[in-house]
Amino acid sequence: MNWEFIGKYLPLYERAAVLTVKIGLIGIAFAILVGLLCAAIQYYKVPVARQIVAVYVEISRNTPLLVQLFFIYYGFPKIGIRLTPEVCGVIGLAFLGGSYMAEAFRSGLESIEPIQKESAISLGMNHRQTFQYVILPQAISVSVPAFVANVIFLLKETSVFSAISLMDLMFTAKDLIGLYYKTTESLFLLVVFYLIILLPVSILGTLLERRVRYAGFGD
Amino acid sequence: MPDLGIDVLFKGTNMLRLLGGLWVAARISLISIVISMPLGILVGALMTMKNKIVRAICRIYLEIIRIMPQLVLLFIVYFGTTRAMGWNLSGEVASVIVFTLWGTAEMADLVRGALISIPKHQYESAEALGLTKVQTYIYIIIPQTVRRLIPLSINLITRMIKTTSLVLMIGVVEMLKVAQQIIEANRMTSPNAAFGVFLVVFLLYFLVCWPISMLAKYLEKKWR
């Protein structure tokens, strides 16, 4: 292992990691918004919108992010929509992640027994109060493990961004392998940086999941 | 109607070449699935064993494989082995190795989850009825586990197929690569081909994965 090389190219990886995380987080934030909207539409069975959401979820879940990105990045300009790689990355992540988040939130909402709603209603609450005080807090805690799993999944998916010439970690690693043949060092840095990004989220997820599964409220 | 370049695919053997690219991706997934299913069942079963060392080894394997993006794994196996061990793996072999390692880990996790989801009472009541350990597994535990497992395994297959799109990045000529080649070759005559061709690639992936997802969903509902 050539430590001099590693020291020299560390800043390059740092920059790439920051870019990966930045686009990842913005994309995930949009994915959460899309997911909440879709879950609400499905939970309240809004006509028409509900069918659109169903179609969107199937398309999003049954196509790879890389193909989605190629279509957006190389295909869209041909019909006059020109986007920077960064914007493409965010859109792709939101498009893919939106359906995964929607499923997480939806299953959280559906896991609450209807009789809980009735119990709130029989205490005189209206629909908004029932949702706000009784359904939502429980649904969120049920969705936590799936939510964290989705965040990890989406952060991992950002690795394909290099295909649309975003200078992320993969791009940097491939570049250095190609230019200097320092394969071991480049791959080592790649793994280390992905671990720095993913390990904390993964550990947090395990802790949260354990809390939700074994303890729930009150411990 | 602007020219969106779909007609490019009807020139010569372009469509066939594209489908050929899809087959390359499908072949990688199929081989990996066939190898990783039994391995995954084995590892998953090992993970429910009482032996702490066996469990820890499996756990570490699972965590390492599952925390890394599959693309990173592909890079490590494809570029790394060449350097470190002097092997010269083809992209396709490297892909099969990575997807088998990954598929085994995912499958093992599913198997472990399905096994521990069977309540203890089921073992106890089988024992109370006088069944032997082997009989308990054959008649009580495995049938229940399989029902939980099959929809999830089918889902794993779609995940595997979707993930094979990544092999483009280590130089395997699969559908996306073929698409790029077709677009490149027709740059002059059909400048907008990128839209139409990538749209078709998008739809082809959907047409392959969607029915499989539907089957998984159907089975999940039926066996709940």
Add this chain to the structure above:
Amino acid sequence: MADTLLKVENLVKEYDGQRILDGIDLTLAQGEVVVVVGPSGCGKSTLLRCINALEPVQEGSISLHGKDIRKGSKNITEMRQKIGMVFQSYELFPHLTVLDNITLSPVKVQKRKKDEVKAEAMELLQRVGLADKAGSYPRQLSGGQKQRVAIVRALCMHPEILLFDEVTAALDPEMVREVLDVMLDLAKQGKTMIIVTHEMQFAKAVADRVIFMDQGQIVEEAKPEEFFEHPKTERAKQFLNVFTFEHVEK
């Protein structure tokens, strides 16, 4: 009879083309305790759910103080506050402490002062012997304790009438008594209640009037002594026989 509080007239409830309630007439006076008994599926729980406006009805009327309280009627959320319901499965909110379970609705719905509600909740908890559990979460309580909290939660809304839907059916036998004692105490305080139960001894002790339902209809209605000692209809006799072992042949 004292003032009529609740009036149910010719109530018909259908579900999937099946008649669950078939022309129910029932009046309840202030302070009266009515126990509803009958075989499973006779419609007694559905009757409670209709009175609490959780189920839409097809025909007939339900009124409290002469005001319509059917599902979908005007101001139903307000009217519903006057009716408290306790479910078989407790239905405490698992994400809230015992105290928060009790105070949530009085504070958020009735806009009462938090301190005042808290004080009342503590007093009620004291009375059912659970003051030390105020800060606990539902999952830390036994079934009997949960059900007593559920009763306190309903009481704290100051309802004019309380509905109990088989509240001891899911409890272990040794916990049944602690819940029934609370209900007996409420009856003594003059609360108006409709109780659906399978506890016949308890029914005898608590009821002012017993209603026997079968196949969606009220078959018999009588004072408890009369109903349990001398049931008039054949169906009631058959039903009551299930609870004794006098006719078992050795």
